[in-house]
Amino acid sequence: MAAAAAMAEQESARNGARNRGGVQRVEGKLRASVEKGDYYEAHQMYRTLFFRYTSQSKHAEARELMCSGALLFFSHGQQNSAADLSMLVLESLEKAEVEVADELLENLAKLFSLMDPNSPERVAFVSRALKWSSGGSGKLGHPRLHQLLALTLWKEQNYCESRYHFLHSTDGEGCANMLVEYSTSRGFRSEVDMFVAQAVLQFLCLKNKSSASVVFTTYTQKHPSIEGGPPFVQPLLNFIWFLLLAVDGGKLTVFTVLCEQYQPSLRRDPMYNEYLDRIGQLFFGVPPKQTSSYGGLLGKARAPGVGAAVCTGQALSPRPLPRGSAMHALLLRGVSPGPGPLPCLQLLFSPCSQNTAGGARAPRGTVVPGALSTGHRIQARFFSFFIAVKYTERHHLNHLQCTVPGC
Numbered sequence: 353m354a355a356a357a358a359m360a361e362q363e364s365a366r367n368g369a370r371n372r373g374g375v376q377r378v379e380g381k382l383r384a385s386v387e388k389g390d391y392y393e394a395h396q397m398y399r400t401l402f403f404r405y406t407s408q409s410k411h412a413e414a415r416e417l418m419c420s421g422a423l424l425f426f427s428h429g430q431q432n433s434a435a436d437l438s439m440l441v442l443e444s445l446e447k448a449e450v451e452v453a454d455e456l457l458e459n460l461a462k463l464f465s466l467m468d469p470n471s472p473e474r475v476a477f478v479s480r481a482l483k484w485s486s487g488g489s490g491k492l493g494h495p496r497l498h499q500l501l502a503l504t505l506w507k508e509q510n511y512c513e514s515r516y517h518f519l520h521s522t523d524g525e526g527c528a529n530m531l532v533e534y535s536t537s538r539g540f541r542s543e544v545d546m547f548v549a550q551a552v553l554q555f556l557c558l559k560n561k562s563s564a565s566v567v568f569t570t571y572t573q574k575h576p577s578i579e580g581g582p583p584f585v586q587p588l589l590n591f592i593w594f595l596l597l598a599v600d601g602g603k604l605t606v607f608t609v610l611c612e613q614y615q616p617s618l619r620r621d622p623m624y625n626e627y628l629d630r631i632g633q634l635f636f637g638v639p640p641k642q643t644s645s646y647g648g649l650l651g652k653a654r655a656p657g658v659g660a661a662v663c664t665g666q667a668l669s670p671r672p673l674p675r676g677s678a679m680h681a682l683l684l685r686g687v688s689p690g691p692g693p694l695p696c697l698q699l700l701f702s703p704c705s706q707n708t709a710g711g712a713r714a715p716r717g718t719v720v721p722g723a724l725s726t727g728h729r730i731q732a733r734f735f736s737f738f739i740a741v742k743y744t745e746r747h748h749l750n751h752l753q754c755t756v757p758g759c
Contacts (some may be wrong), residue, residue: 379420386424395425395433402440411448415441419459426466435473438463442480452494460485460501469508495521506530511538519554524566527551531567532575544577544620545586552592553627555601559634565596581718588617596632604636 378401385394398421405414418440425434441463450456460481469473478501482493492498502517503526511534518527528548535547548571555564572578572589579585582593591614598606611618611628618624632638 379417382421383424386428387562391425391428391430391433394421395430395436398437399440402437402444406444406447411444411450415444415448418444419463422463423466426463431468431471432473434463434478435467435471438467438477439473439480442477442611445484452487454496457485457494457497457500461504464501465504465507465583469510492520499523499526500528502530506533509537514660515551519551519558522560522563524555524563525570528567528570529574531571535575536577541577544575545584545588548572548575549588549592549624550621550627552596553624553631556595556634557627557630561596561599567594568596587614590614592615599631599635602635602637604638607632607636607638 382394382397385397393447398418401417402414405417406413418437421436422434422441425431425437441460444450445456464474464478464481467477482497485497486492486495487494498517499521502514502521502523505511505514505517506526511530514530515534517526518530521527528551531547531551534543539547548568552564552568553569555561555567572581572584578589580588583590584593591610594610595607598610611625618628627639629641633640
């Protein structure tokens with residue numbers, strides 16, 4: 353039995369060697385035809401051999417031959433013939449039901465990179481390649497292939513398409529570096545924060561928290577127009593920073609207040625609130641929108657006159673804070689610290705009407721350790737820092753206004 357198995361293995365190896373040798377001999381003849389300029393004849397021979405190998409179930413040989421042929425035609429500027437053979441590579445992968453592997457993805461990305469960026473064949477190729485790489489799962493393609501495509505498009509300075517593919521990869525750092533270049537070369541200085549904000553929100557809508565955090569951290573550290581932080585000078589960056597912290601905690605109260613307090617920044621792009629509606633559903637248990645136009649959490653936050661309802665949880669009915677607590681009172685009147693010290697930070701750690709240990713009612717604003725539950729105490733710490741950042745933003749805005757002549 354063992355001897356028979358060994359003989360079969362040796363025979364298989366010999367057949368494989370013969371097949372490789374045969375492919376190499378055929379390749380040599382075809383290469384000679386291409387070198388002489390007989391492009392049409394060589395192209396037709398490649399196609400004939402592809403269907404012959406396929407009919408014999410020699411899919412690997414067919415794929416190898418088509419890939420080398422496509423690269424050969426690309427090197428001679430024969431875009432149409434090269435694109436046709438590239439599509440046959442995909443056809444071989446589909447018919448043989450080959451499993452996704454890094455080497456195959458890199459080969460496909462190489463063929464993609466050599467195609468004319470403006471050719472319709474390139475669009476058809478990438479669509480079909482992504483469909484194959486998804487493995488029939490119905491997803492939008494393998495993350496590694498998306499990353500390779502994004503890198504190619506970035507080199508071509510096709511930032512918009514590159515950005516799309518980065519979003520469907522897991523390369524948050526690469527995405528951030530591309531966005532820095534995109535912002536500095538094509539964007540306005542006033543839009544520095546918007547480039548990364550949109551990317552983070554879209555990563556979160558795709559349930560990719562890790563890449564969202566990486567792209568934000570890398571972008572804010574490497575962009576030359578962003579000063580050290582957090583906190584940042586730009587309110588929108590502070591919102592994104594707080595949002596990433598809130599996503600980890602999953603507290604609806606925190607999310608609600610953030611969306612309410614940063615509405616002036618969120619109105620800069622009408623899509624932000626749409627993204628946040630989805631993020632609220634994915635990470636904070638917000639029910640789906642009931643109407644077709646701006647329903648749900650952010651729809652209510654956008655509507656005039658209901659901001660306080662959303663802020664206090666009346667529109668969403670989350671688990672309420674204790675009535676009469678300082679945090680509850682603070683949310684009712686909005687986060688609006690005035691100039692000078694922030695005495696309201698103390699209020700966050702105790703109910704306004706909490707009794708002291710001796711039974712006497714503590715003066716309003718007195719800190720009573722342990723007065724809040726653990727969950728509310730965590731929220732309190734978050735909000736105390738949040739208020740400090742909002743105060744810093746307001747102070748910076750006042751400083752900018754006072755630098756205007758005549759202030």
